[in-house]
Amino acid sequence: MQLDELKAELHAAGFPAFTARQVFQWVYHKNNQDPASWSNVAKAGRERLAALYGLAPRPILERRGDAGGTRKFLIGLADNHRIETVLIPEKGHYTFCLSSQAGCALACAFCATGAMGFRRNLSAGEIVSQVLTLKKELGDYAGRINLVFMGMGEPLLNYENLARALRIVCAEDGLNVSPRHVTVSTAGILAGLDRLEHDFPLVKIAFSLNAPDPLLRSELMPISRREGLVGLLDYFRAHERRQRITFEYVLLAGINDSPAQARQLARLIHGIPAKINLIPYNPNPRLPFRRPDEAGIEKFRSVLLEKGLTVVTRWSKGEDIRSACGQLAVLTEDC
Ligand code: SF4
Known part of the structure:
Protein backbone atom coordinates (compact mmCIF):
# COMPACT_ATOMS: atom_id res chain seq x y z
CA MET A 1 0.00 0.00 0.00
CA GLN A 2 1.27 3.45 -0.83
CA LEU A 3 1.33 6.17 1.81
CA ASP A 4 -1.69 8.06 0.42
CA GLU A 5 -3.72 4.88 0.29
CA LEU A 6 -2.82 3.99 3.86
CA LYS A 7 -3.61 7.52 4.99
CA ALA A 8 -7.09 7.30 3.46
CA GLU A 9 -7.72 3.85 4.90
CA LEU A 10 -6.55 4.73 8.40
CA HIS A 11 -8.46 7.99 8.33
CA ALA A 12 -11.64 6.08 7.47
CA ALA A 13 -10.89 3.69 10.37
CA GLY A 14 -10.67 6.64 12.80
CA PHE A 15 -6.90 6.85 13.26
CA PRO A 16 -5.18 10.24 13.63
CA ALA A 17 -3.88 11.77 10.38
CA PHE A 18 -0.23 11.15 11.29
CA THR A 19 -0.57 7.42 11.96
CA ALA A 20 0.04 6.37 8.35
CA ARG A 21 3.39 8.15 8.30
CA GLN A 22 4.34 6.55 11.61
CA VAL A 23 3.51 3.13 10.16
CA TRP A 38 6.07 0.87 18.04
CA SER A 39 6.69 3.14 20.99
CA ASN A 40 5.27 6.36 19.51
CA VAL A 41 1.89 4.81 18.70
CA ALA A 42 -0.74 4.55 21.46
CA ALA A 50 -1.73 -5.48 14.36
CA ALA A 51 -5.25 -6.82 13.91
CA LEU A 52 -5.82 -4.93 10.65
CA TYR A 53 -2.61 -5.69 8.76
CA GLY A 54 -0.29 -8.59 8.14
CA LEU A 55 2.99 -6.72 8.22
CA ALA A 56 5.63 -9.37 8.85
CA PRO A 57 7.86 -10.25 5.88
CA ARG A 58 7.36 -13.74 4.50
CA PRO A 59 9.46 -16.37 6.34
CA ILE A 60 12.82 -17.65 5.17
CA LEU A 61 12.54 -21.42 4.68
CA GLU A 62 16.13 -22.05 3.74
CA ARG A 63 19.32 -20.08 3.40
CA ARG A 64 22.56 -20.88 1.67
CA GLY A 65 25.75 -18.89 1.46
CA ASP A 66 29.01 -19.19 -0.41
CA ALA A 67 32.59 -18.24 0.35
CA GLY A 68 32.28 -14.99 -1.60
CA GLY A 69 29.49 -13.71 0.66
CA THR A 70 26.57 -14.25 -1.72
CA ARG A 71 23.55 -15.42 0.23
CA GLU A 90 29.60 -5.89 -4.49
CA LYS A 91 32.36 -3.33 -4.33
CA GLY A 92 30.94 -0.50 -2.18
CA HIS A 93 27.34 -1.69 -2.17
CA TYR A 94 24.99 -4.66 -2.08
CA THR A 95 22.79 -5.96 -4.84
CA PHE A 96 19.44 -7.57 -4.09
CA CYS A 97 18.26 -9.95 -6.78
CA LEU A 98 14.45 -10.11 -6.53
CA SER A 99 11.74 -12.38 -7.88
CA SER A 100 8.59 -11.01 -9.49
CA GLN A 101 6.66 -14.24 -10.05
CA ALA A 102 6.53 -17.71 -8.52
CA GLY A 103 7.83 -19.76 -11.44
CA CYS A 104 7.75 -18.37 -14.96
CA ALA A 105 5.64 -19.02 -18.04
CA LEU A 106 8.30 -18.17 -20.60
CA ALA A 107 10.08 -21.53 -20.55
CA CYS A 108 13.52 -20.39 -21.70
CA ALA A 109 15.36 -23.59 -22.55
CA PHE A 110 18.38 -22.93 -20.31
CA CYS A 111 16.49 -21.76 -17.22
CA ALA A 112 15.59 -23.72 -14.08
CA THR A 113 12.63 -21.45 -13.33
CA GLY A 114 11.36 -21.86 -16.88
CA ALA A 115 11.45 -25.64 -16.40
CA MET A 116 9.36 -25.24 -13.27
CA GLY A 117 6.47 -23.53 -15.08
CA PHE A 118 4.30 -20.63 -13.96
CA ARG A 119 2.65 -20.63 -10.55
CA ARG A 120 1.44 -17.07 -10.05
CA ASN A 121 2.31 -13.39 -9.98
CA LEU A 122 3.75 -12.00 -6.77
CA SER A 123 1.83 -9.22 -5.08
CA ALA A 124 3.52 -5.85 -4.59
CA GLY A 125 3.76 -6.76 -0.90
CA GLU A 126 5.56 -9.99 -1.69
CA ILE A 127 8.03 -8.10 -3.86
CA VAL A 128 8.70 -5.39 -1.27
CA SER A 129 8.89 -8.01 1.46
CA GLN A 130 11.98 -9.50 -0.23
CA VAL A 131 13.73 -6.14 0.09
CA LEU A 132 12.83 -5.89 3.79
CA THR A 133 14.06 -9.44 4.40
CA LEU A 134 17.41 -8.79 2.73
CA LYS A 135 17.81 -5.47 4.53
CA LYS A 136 17.30 -7.29 7.84
CA GLU A 137 20.12 -9.63 6.88
CA LEU A 138 22.39 -6.59 6.56
CA GLY A 139 21.65 -5.35 10.08
CA ASP A 140 22.72 -1.71 10.52
CA TYR A 141 24.12 -1.31 6.99
CA ALA A 142 22.78 1.99 5.66
CA GLY A 143 24.78 2.28 2.43
CA ARG A 144 23.73 1.88 -1.15
CA ILE A 145 21.69 -1.04 -2.34
CA ASN A 146 20.96 -1.92 -5.94
CA LEU A 147 17.81 -3.82 -6.80
CA VAL A 148 17.76 -6.08 -9.82
CA PHE A 149 14.66 -7.90 -10.96
CA MET A 150 16.53 -10.91 -12.25
CA GLY A 151 15.18 -13.58 -9.95
CA MET A 152 12.25 -15.82 -10.75
CA GLY A 153 9.72 -14.63 -13.32
CA GLU A 154 9.27 -12.08 -16.07
CA PRO A 155 8.67 -8.76 -14.26
CA LEU A 156 6.96 -7.06 -17.19
CA LEU A 157 4.26 -9.76 -17.22
CA ASN A 158 3.41 -8.69 -13.68
CA TYR A 159 3.55 -5.00 -14.45
CA GLU A 160 0.86 -3.64 -12.09
CA ASN A 161 2.42 -5.23 -9.02
CA LEU A 162 5.95 -4.44 -10.16
CA ALA A 163 5.01 -0.76 -10.59
CA VAL A 169 10.61 1.03 -2.83
CA CYS A 170 11.63 4.31 -4.47
CA ALA A 171 9.43 6.66 -2.41
CA GLU A 172 11.18 8.84 0.15
CA ASP A 173 8.57 7.72 2.69
CA GLY A 174 9.13 4.14 1.67
CA LEU A 175 12.53 2.50 1.20
CA ASN A 176 14.00 5.51 -0.55
CA VAL A 177 15.99 3.58 -3.16
CA SER A 178 17.03 5.71 -6.11
CA PRO A 179 15.36 4.50 -9.33
CA ARG A 180 18.83 4.82 -10.89
CA PRO A 201 12.24 6.66 -16.98
CA LEU A 202 15.23 6.40 -14.64
CA VAL A 203 14.95 2.70 -13.96
CA LYS A 204 17.54 0.72 -15.92
CA ILE A 205 16.56 -1.94 -18.39
CA ALA A 206 18.41 -5.18 -18.93
CA PHE A 207 17.35 -7.17 -21.97
CA SER A 208 17.96 -10.89 -21.91
CA LEU A 209 19.26 -11.40 -25.45
CA ASN A 210 21.18 -14.70 -25.41
CA ALA A 211 21.40 -15.23 -29.17
CA PRO A 212 22.90 -13.32 -32.08
CA ASP A 213 19.99 -13.98 -34.44
CA PRO A 214 16.19 -14.26 -34.28
CA LEU A 215 16.04 -17.94 -35.19
CA LEU A 216 18.36 -19.20 -32.46
CA ARG A 217 16.74 -16.86 -29.98
CA SER A 218 13.32 -18.32 -30.75
CA GLU A 219 14.70 -21.78 -30.06
CA LEU A 220 16.22 -20.74 -26.73
CA MET A 221 13.48 -18.33 -25.71
CA PRO A 222 10.01 -19.24 -27.01
CA ILE A 223 8.70 -15.74 -26.15
CA SER A 224 10.75 -14.53 -29.11
CA ARG A 225 8.23 -16.14 -31.49
CA ARG A 226 5.60 -13.74 -30.17
CA GLU A 227 7.71 -10.71 -29.32
CA GLY A 228 10.04 -10.59 -32.32
CA LEU A 229 13.69 -9.70 -31.75
CA VAL A 230 13.89 -7.25 -34.65
CA GLY A 231 10.90 -5.28 -33.33
CA LEU A 232 12.41 -5.12 -29.84
CA LEU A 233 15.77 -3.92 -31.10
CA ASP A 234 14.03 -1.32 -33.28
CA TYR A 235 12.21 -0.18 -30.15
CA PHE A 236 15.52 0.28 -28.30
CA ARG A 237 16.95 2.19 -31.28
CA ALA A 238 13.92 4.47 -31.48
CA HIS A 239 13.61 5.13 -27.74
CA GLU A 240 16.94 6.43 -26.69
CA ARG A 241 16.98 6.29 -22.90
CA ARG A 242 18.92 8.23 -20.34
CA GLN A 243 20.42 4.93 -19.26
CA ARG A 244 22.16 2.52 -21.61
CA ILE A 245 20.45 -0.79 -22.24
CA THR A 246 22.25 -3.75 -20.73
CA PHE A 247 22.18 -6.78 -23.00
CA GLU A 248 22.50 -10.00 -21.05
CA TYR A 249 24.01 -12.86 -22.94
CA VAL A 250 24.20 -16.26 -21.27
CA LEU A 251 27.08 -18.12 -22.90
CA LEU A 252 26.16 -21.72 -23.74
CA ALA A 253 28.96 -23.95 -25.02
CA ILE A 272 21.95 1.00 -29.64
CA PRO A 273 23.75 2.65 -26.68
CA ALA A 274 24.49 -0.53 -24.79
CA LYS A 275 26.59 -2.53 -22.44
CA ILE A 276 26.89 -6.31 -22.79
CA ASN A 277 26.92 -8.59 -19.77
CA LEU A 278 28.38 -11.95 -20.70
CA ILE A 279 27.15 -14.58 -18.25
CA PRO A 280 28.94 -17.92 -18.51
CA TYR A 281 26.21 -20.52 -18.05
CA ASN A 282 25.76 -21.93 -14.57
CA PRO A 283 25.23 -25.64 -15.32
CA ASN A 284 22.15 -27.42 -14.06
CA PRO A 285 22.16 -31.23 -14.03
CA ARG A 286 18.61 -31.28 -15.39
CA LEU A 287 19.29 -29.14 -18.43
CA PRO A 288 21.37 -30.11 -21.47
CA PHE A 289 23.66 -27.07 -21.58
CA ARG A 290 27.30 -26.54 -20.71
CA PHE A 300 34.01 -14.17 -27.46
CA ARG A 301 34.59 -11.16 -25.24
CA SER A 302 37.62 -9.96 -27.18
CA VAL A 303 35.70 -10.02 -30.49
CA LEU A 304 33.07 -7.75 -28.95
CA LEU A 305 35.73 -5.46 -27.47
CA GLU A 306 37.40 -5.18 -30.90
CA LYS A 307 34.05 -3.98 -32.22
CA GLY A 308 34.17 -1.13 -29.69
CA LEU A 309 31.48 -2.50 -27.39
CA THR A 310 31.44 -2.24 -23.60
CA VAL A 311 31.56 -5.78 -22.26
CA VAL A 312 31.59 -7.18 -18.74
CA THR A 313 31.89 -10.88 -17.95
CA ARG A 314 29.66 -11.70 -15.02
CA TRP A 315 30.71 -14.92 -13.43
CA SER A 316 27.57 -16.09 -11.71
CA LYS A 317 28.14 -15.70 -8.02
CA GLY A 318 27.35 -18.51 -5.64
CA GLU A 319 27.59 -21.32 -8.12
CA ASP A 320 28.16 -23.66 -5.21
CA ILE A 321 24.91 -22.58 -3.61
CA ARG A 322 22.97 -23.13 -6.81
CA SER A 323 22.21 -19.51 -7.34
CA ALA A 324 21.26 -19.78 -10.98
CA CYS A 325 17.78 -18.52 -11.57
CA GLY A 326 15.26 -20.78 -9.86
CA GLN A 327 17.58 -23.61 -8.94
CA LEU A 328 17.01 -23.54 -5.20
CA ALA A 329 13.23 -23.38 -5.51
CA VAL A 330 13.21 -26.17 -8.08
CA LEU A 331 15.41 -28.37 -5.93
CA THR A 332 13.34 -27.88 -2.79
CA GLU A 333 10.08 -28.46 -4.66
CA ASP A 334 11.33 -31.93 -5.41
CA CYS A 335 12.20 -32.66 -1.78
S1 SF4 B 1 15.21 -16.82 -18.03
FE1 SF4 B 1 13.79 -15.40 -17.04
S2 SF4 B 1 12.12 -15.18 -18.57
FE2 SF4 B 1 13.26 -17.04 -19.15
S3 SF4 B 1 12.15 -18.72 -18.11
FE3 SF4 B 1 13.82 -18.03 -16.74
S4 SF4 B 1 12.83 -16.57 -15.35
FE4 SF4 B 1 11.50 -16.80 -17.15
Whole structure:
Protein backbone atom coordinates (compact mmCIF):
# COMPACT_ATOMS: atom_id res chain seq x y z
CA MET A 1 0.00 0.00 0.00
CA GLN A 2 1.27 3.45 -0.83
CA LEU A 3 1.33 6.17 1.81
CA ASP A 4 -1.69 8.06 0.42
CA GLU A 5 -3.72 4.88 0.29
CA LEU A 6 -2.82 3.99 3.86
CA LYS A 7 -3.61 7.52 4.99
CA ALA A 8 -7.09 7.30 3.46
CA GLU A 9 -7.72 3.85 4.90
CA LEU A 10 -6.55 4.73 8.40
CA HIS A 11 -8.46 7.99 8.33
CA ALA A 12 -11.64 6.08 7.47
CA ALA A 13 -10.89 3.69 10.37
CA GLY A 14 -10.67 6.64 12.80
CA PHE A 15 -6.90 6.85 13.26
CA PRO A 16 -5.18 10.24 13.63
CA ALA A 17 -3.88 11.77 10.38
CA PHE A 18 -0.23 11.15 11.29
CA THR A 19 -0.57 7.42 11.96
CA ALA A 20 0.04 6.37 8.35
CA ARG A 21 3.39 8.15 8.30
CA GLN A 22 4.34 6.55 11.61
CA VAL A 23 3.51 3.13 10.16
CA PHE A 24 5.68 3.82 7.12
CA GLN A 25 8.54 4.97 9.30
CA TRP A 26 8.45 1.81 11.40
CA VAL A 27 7.86 -0.60 8.55
CA TYR A 28 10.28 0.87 6.00
CA HIS A 29 12.74 3.26 7.63
CA LYS A 30 13.24 1.19 10.80
CA ASN A 31 12.40 -2.15 9.14
CA ASN A 32 10.34 -3.10 12.17
CA GLN A 33 7.05 -4.82 11.36
CA ASP A 34 5.98 -5.61 14.91
CA PRO A 35 3.36 -3.01 15.96
CA ALA A 36 3.64 -4.08 19.61
CA SER A 37 7.05 -2.39 19.73
CA TRP A 38 6.07 0.87 18.04
CA SER A 39 6.69 3.14 20.99
CA ASN A 40 5.27 6.36 19.51
CA VAL A 41 1.89 4.81 18.70
CA ALA A 42 -0.74 4.55 21.46
CA LYS A 43 -1.23 1.01 22.79
CA ALA A 44 -4.83 0.73 21.55
CA GLY A 45 -3.72 1.93 18.09
CA ARG A 46 -0.90 -0.64 18.00
CA GLU A 47 -3.33 -3.43 18.80
CA ARG A 48 -5.76 -2.31 16.11
CA LEU A 49 -2.98 -1.98 13.52
CA ALA A 50 -1.73 -5.48 14.36
CA ALA A 51 -5.25 -6.82 13.91
CA LEU A 52 -5.82 -4.93 10.65
CA TYR A 53 -2.61 -5.69 8.76
CA GLY A 54 -0.29 -8.59 8.14
CA LEU A 55 2.99 -6.72 8.22
CA ALA A 56 5.63 -9.37 8.85
CA PRO A 57 7.86 -10.25 5.88
CA ARG A 58 7.36 -13.74 4.50
CA PRO A 59 9.46 -16.37 6.34
CA ILE A 60 12.82 -17.65 5.17
CA LEU A 61 12.54 -21.42 4.68
CA GLU A 62 16.13 -22.05 3.74
CA ARG A 63 19.32 -20.08 3.40
CA ARG A 64 22.56 -20.88 1.67
CA GLY A 65 25.75 -18.89 1.46
CA ASP A 66 29.01 -19.19 -0.41
CA ALA A 67 32.59 -18.24 0.35
CA GLY A 68 32.28 -14.99 -1.60
CA GLY A 69 29.49 -13.71 0.66
CA THR A 70 26.57 -14.25 -1.72
CA ARG A 71 23.55 -15.42 0.23
CA LYS A 72 20.52 -17.05 -1.24
CA PHE A 73 17.15 -17.35 0.48
CA LEU A 74 14.16 -19.52 -0.16
CA ILE A 75 11.07 -17.60 0.92
CA GLY A 76 7.75 -19.24 1.72
CA LEU A 77 4.56 -17.57 0.50
CA ALA A 78 1.22 -17.81 2.32
CA ASP A 79 -0.13 -20.32 -0.23
CA ASN A 80 2.97 -22.53 0.06
CA HIS A 81 4.63 -21.41 -3.16
CA ARG A 82 8.31 -20.64 -2.81
CA ILE A 83 10.45 -17.97 -4.31
CA GLU A 84 14.12 -17.10 -4.26
CA THR A 85 15.85 -13.91 -3.40
CA VAL A 86 19.60 -13.35 -3.41
CA LEU A 87 21.91 -10.97 -1.56
CA ILE A 88 25.12 -10.22 -3.43
CA PRO A 89 27.97 -8.19 -1.92
CA GLU A 90 29.60 -5.89 -4.49
CA LYS A 91 32.36 -3.33 -4.33
CA GLY A 92 30.94 -0.50 -2.18
CA HIS A 93 27.34 -1.69 -2.17
CA TYR A 94 24.99 -4.66 -2.08
CA THR A 95 22.79 -5.96 -4.84
CA PHE A 96 19.44 -7.57 -4.09
CA CYS A 97 18.26 -9.95 -6.78
CA LEU A 98 14.45 -10.11 -6.53
CA SER A 99 11.74 -12.38 -7.88
CA SER A 100 8.59 -11.01 -9.49
CA GLN A 101 6.66 -14.24 -10.05
CA ALA A 102 6.53 -17.71 -8.52
CA GLY A 103 7.83 -19.76 -11.44
CA CYS A 104 7.75 -18.37 -14.96
CA ALA A 105 5.64 -19.02 -18.04
CA LEU A 106 8.30 -18.17 -20.60
CA ALA A 107 10.08 -21.53 -20.55
CA CYS A 108 13.52 -20.39 -21.70
CA ALA A 109 15.36 -23.59 -22.55
CA PHE A 110 18.38 -22.93 -20.31
CA CYS A 111 16.49 -21.76 -17.22
CA ALA A 112 15.59 -23.72 -14.08
CA THR A 113 12.63 -21.45 -13.33
CA GLY A 114 11.36 -21.86 -16.88
CA ALA A 115 11.45 -25.64 -16.40
CA MET A 116 9.36 -25.24 -13.27
CA GLY A 117 6.47 -23.53 -15.08
CA PHE A 118 4.30 -20.63 -13.96
CA ARG A 119 2.65 -20.63 -10.55
CA ARG A 120 1.44 -17.07 -10.05
CA ASN A 121 2.31 -13.39 -9.98
CA LEU A 122 3.75 -12.00 -6.77
CA SER A 123 1.83 -9.22 -5.08
CA ALA A 124 3.52 -5.85 -4.59
CA GLY A 125 3.76 -6.76 -0.90
CA GLU A 126 5.56 -9.99 -1.69
CA ILE A 127 8.03 -8.10 -3.86
CA VAL A 128 8.70 -5.39 -1.27
CA SER A 129 8.89 -8.01 1.46
CA GLN A 130 11.98 -9.50 -0.23
CA VAL A 131 13.73 -6.14 0.09
CA LEU A 132 12.83 -5.89 3.79
CA THR A 133 14.06 -9.44 4.40
CA LEU A 134 17.41 -8.79 2.73
CA LYS A 135 17.81 -5.47 4.53
CA LYS A 136 17.30 -7.29 7.84
CA GLU A 137 20.12 -9.63 6.88
CA LEU A 138 22.39 -6.59 6.56
CA GLY A 139 21.65 -5.35 10.08
CA ASP A 140 22.72 -1.71 10.52
CA TYR A 141 24.12 -1.31 6.99
CA ALA A 142 22.78 1.99 5.66
CA GLY A 143 24.78 2.28 2.43
CA ARG A 144 23.73 1.88 -1.15
CA ILE A 145 21.69 -1.04 -2.34
CA ASN A 146 20.96 -1.92 -5.94
CA LEU A 147 17.81 -3.82 -6.80
CA VAL A 148 17.76 -6.08 -9.82
CA PHE A 149 14.66 -7.90 -10.96
CA MET A 150 16.53 -10.91 -12.25
CA GLY A 151 15.18 -13.58 -9.95
CA MET A 152 12.25 -15.82 -10.75
CA GLY A 153 9.72 -14.63 -13.32
CA GLU A 154 9.27 -12.08 -16.07
CA PRO A 155 8.67 -8.76 -14.26
CA LEU A 156 6.96 -7.06 -17.19
CA LEU A 157 4.26 -9.76 -17.22
CA ASN A 158 3.41 -8.69 -13.68
CA TYR A 159 3.55 -5.00 -14.45
CA GLU A 160 0.86 -3.64 -12.09
CA ASN A 161 2.42 -5.23 -9.02
CA LEU A 162 5.95 -4.44 -10.16
CA ALA A 163 5.01 -0.76 -10.59
CA ARG A 164 3.28 -0.61 -7.21
CA ALA A 165 6.32 -2.21 -5.55
CA LEU A 166 8.68 0.21 -7.31
CA ARG A 167 6.65 3.17 -6.11
CA ILE A 168 6.95 1.98 -2.51
CA VAL A 169 10.61 1.03 -2.83
CA CYS A 170 11.63 4.31 -4.47
CA ALA A 171 9.43 6.66 -2.41
CA GLU A 172 11.18 8.84 0.15
CA ASP A 173 8.57 7.72 2.69
CA GLY A 174 9.13 4.14 1.67
CA LEU A 175 12.53 2.50 1.20
CA ASN A 176 14.00 5.51 -0.55
CA VAL A 177 15.99 3.58 -3.16
CA SER A 178 17.03 5.71 -6.11
CA PRO A 179 15.36 4.50 -9.33
CA ARG A 180 18.83 4.82 -10.89
CA HIS A 181 19.81 1.89 -8.67
CA VAL A 182 16.99 -0.32 -9.91
CA THR A 183 17.29 -2.61 -12.93
CA VAL A 184 14.40 -4.49 -14.48
CA SER A 185 15.51 -7.44 -16.53
CA THR A 186 13.16 -8.65 -19.23
CA ALA A 187 12.98 -11.29 -21.92
CA GLY A 188 11.33 -8.57 -24.03
CA ILE A 189 7.68 -7.63 -23.54
CA LEU A 190 7.16 -4.62 -25.77
CA ALA A 191 3.99 -3.25 -24.13
CA GLY A 192 5.58 -3.59 -20.68
CA LEU A 193 8.77 -1.86 -21.82
CA ASP A 194 6.72 1.05 -23.05
CA ARG A 195 4.89 1.37 -19.74
CA LEU A 196 8.10 1.09 -17.74
CA GLU A 197 9.76 3.72 -19.89
CA HIS A 198 6.79 6.03 -19.35
CA ASP A 199 6.29 5.42 -15.60
CA PHE A 200 9.92 4.97 -14.48
CA PRO A 201 12.24 6.66 -16.98
CA LEU A 202 15.23 6.40 -14.64
CA VAL A 203 14.95 2.70 -13.96
CA LYS A 204 17.54 0.72 -15.92
CA ILE A 205 16.56 -1.94 -18.39
CA ALA A 206 18.41 -5.18 -18.93
CA PHE A 207 17.35 -7.17 -21.97
CA SER A 208 17.96 -10.89 -21.91
CA LEU A 209 19.26 -11.40 -25.45
CA ASN A 210 21.18 -14.70 -25.41
CA ALA A 211 21.40 -15.23 -29.17
CA PRO A 212 22.90 -13.32 -32.08
CA ASP A 213 19.99 -13.98 -34.44
CA PRO A 214 16.19 -14.26 -34.28
CA LEU A 215 16.04 -17.94 -35.19
CA LEU A 216 18.36 -19.20 -32.46
CA ARG A 217 16.74 -16.86 -29.98
CA SER A 218 13.32 -18.32 -30.75
CA GLU A 219 14.70 -21.78 -30.06
CA LEU A 220 16.22 -20.74 -26.73
CA MET A 221 13.48 -18.33 -25.71
CA PRO A 222 10.01 -19.24 -27.01
CA ILE A 223 8.70 -15.74 -26.15
CA SER A 224 10.75 -14.53 -29.11
CA ARG A 225 8.23 -16.14 -31.49
CA ARG A 226 5.60 -13.74 -30.17
CA GLU A 227 7.71 -10.71 -29.32
CA GLY A 228 10.04 -10.59 -32.32
CA LEU A 229 13.69 -9.70 -31.75
CA VAL A 230 13.89 -7.25 -34.65
CA GLY A 231 10.90 -5.28 -33.33
CA LEU A 232 12.41 -5.12 -29.84
CA LEU A 233 15.77 -3.92 -31.10
CA ASP A 234 14.03 -1.32 -33.28
CA TYR A 235 12.21 -0.18 -30.15
CA PHE A 236 15.52 0.28 -28.30
CA ARG A 237 16.95 2.19 -31.28
CA ALA A 238 13.92 4.47 -31.48
CA HIS A 239 13.61 5.13 -27.74
CA GLU A 240 16.94 6.43 -26.69
CA ARG A 241 16.98 6.29 -22.90
CA ARG A 242 18.92 8.23 -20.34
CA GLN A 243 20.42 4.93 -19.26
CA ARG A 244 22.16 2.52 -21.61
CA ILE A 245 20.45 -0.79 -22.24
CA THR A 246 22.25 -3.75 -20.73
CA PHE A 247 22.18 -6.78 -23.00
CA GLU A 248 22.50 -10.00 -21.05
CA TYR A 249 24.01 -12.86 -22.94
CA VAL A 250 24.20 -16.26 -21.27
CA LEU A 251 27.08 -18.12 -22.90
CA LEU A 252 26.16 -21.72 -23.74
CA ALA A 253 28.96 -23.95 -25.02
CA GLY A 254 28.53 -24.91 -28.67
CA ILE A 255 25.21 -23.04 -28.95
CA ASN A 256 25.82 -19.28 -28.98
CA ASP A 257 29.50 -18.83 -28.10
CA SER A 258 31.51 -18.88 -31.34
CA PRO A 259 33.61 -15.90 -32.51
CA ALA A 260 31.39 -15.71 -35.63
CA GLN A 261 28.35 -15.37 -33.35
CA ALA A 262 30.12 -12.63 -31.40
CA ARG A 263 30.56 -10.69 -34.69
CA GLN A 264 26.91 -11.35 -35.53
CA LEU A 265 25.91 -10.06 -32.09
CA ALA A 266 27.88 -6.84 -32.60
CA ARG A 267 26.08 -6.28 -35.93
CA LEU A 268 22.71 -7.07 -34.39
CA ILE A 269 22.85 -4.40 -31.70
CA HIS A 270 24.70 -1.82 -33.77
CA GLY A 271 23.37 1.69 -33.11
CA ILE A 272 21.95 1.00 -29.64
CA PRO A 273 23.75 2.65 -26.68
CA ALA A 274 24.49 -0.53 -24.79
CA LYS A 275 26.59 -2.53 -22.44
CA ILE A 276 26.89 -6.31 -22.79
CA ASN A 277 26.92 -8.59 -19.77
CA LEU A 278 28.38 -11.95 -20.70
CA ILE A 279 27.15 -14.58 -18.25
CA PRO A 280 28.94 -17.92 -18.51
CA TYR A 281 26.21 -20.52 -18.05
CA ASN A 282 25.76 -21.93 -14.57
CA PRO A 283 25.23 -25.64 -15.32
CA ASN A 284 22.15 -27.42 -14.06
CA PRO A 285 22.16 -31.23 -14.03
CA ARG A 286 18.61 -31.28 -15.39
CA LEU A 287 19.29 -29.14 -18.43
CA PRO A 288 21.37 -30.11 -21.47
CA PHE A 289 23.66 -27.07 -21.58
CA ARG A 290 27.30 -26.54 -20.71
CA ARG A 291 29.44 -23.58 -19.82
CA PRO A 292 32.11 -22.71 -22.41
CA ASP A 293 35.73 -23.00 -21.25
CA GLU A 294 37.54 -19.86 -20.16
CA ALA A 295 39.48 -19.50 -23.40
CA GLY A 296 36.24 -19.60 -25.40
CA ILE A 297 34.63 -17.02 -23.13
CA GLU A 298 37.64 -14.73 -23.44
CA LYS A 299 37.70 -15.09 -27.24
CA PHE A 300 34.01 -14.17 -27.46
CA ARG A 301 34.59 -11.16 -25.24
CA SER A 302 37.62 -9.96 -27.18
CA VAL A 303 35.70 -10.02 -30.49
CA LEU A 304 33.07 -7.75 -28.95
CA LEU A 305 35.73 -5.46 -27.47
CA GLU A 306 37.40 -5.18 -30.90
CA LYS A 307 34.05 -3.98 -32.22
CA GLY A 308 34.17 -1.13 -29.69
CA LEU A 309 31.48 -2.50 -27.39
CA THR A 310 31.44 -2.24 -23.60
CA VAL A 311 31.56 -5.78 -22.26
CA VAL A 312 31.59 -7.18 -18.74
CA THR A 313 31.89 -10.88 -17.95
CA ARG A 314 29.66 -11.70 -15.02
CA TRP A 315 30.71 -14.92 -13.43
CA SER A 316 27.57 -16.09 -11.71
CA LYS A 317 28.14 -15.70 -8.02
CA GLY A 318 27.35 -18.51 -5.64
CA GLU A 319 27.59 -21.32 -8.12
CA ASP A 320 28.16 -23.66 -5.21
CA ILE A 321 24.91 -22.58 -3.61
CA ARG A 322 22.97 -23.13 -6.81
CA SER A 323 22.21 -19.51 -7.34
CA ALA A 324 21.26 -19.78 -10.98
CA CYS A 325 17.78 -18.52 -11.57
CA GLY A 326 15.26 -20.78 -9.86
CA GLN A 327 17.58 -23.61 -8.94
CA LEU A 328 17.01 -23.54 -5.20
CA ALA A 329 13.23 -23.38 -5.51
CA VAL A 330 13.21 -26.17 -8.08
CA LEU A 331 15.41 -28.37 -5.93
CA THR A 332 13.34 -27.88 -2.79
CA GLU A 333 10.08 -28.46 -4.66
CA ASP A 334 11.33 -31.93 -5.41
CA CYS A 335 12.20 -32.66 -1.78
S1 SF4 B 1 15.21 -16.82 -18.03
FE1 SF4 B 1 13.79 -15.40 -17.04
S2 SF4 B 1 12.12 -15.18 -18.57
FE2 SF4 B 1 13.26 -17.04 -19.15
S3 SF4 B 1 12.15 -18.72 -18.11
FE3 SF4 B 1 13.82 -18.03 -16.74
S4 SF4 B 1 12.83 -16.57 -15.35
FE4 SF4 B 1 11.50 -16.80 -17.15
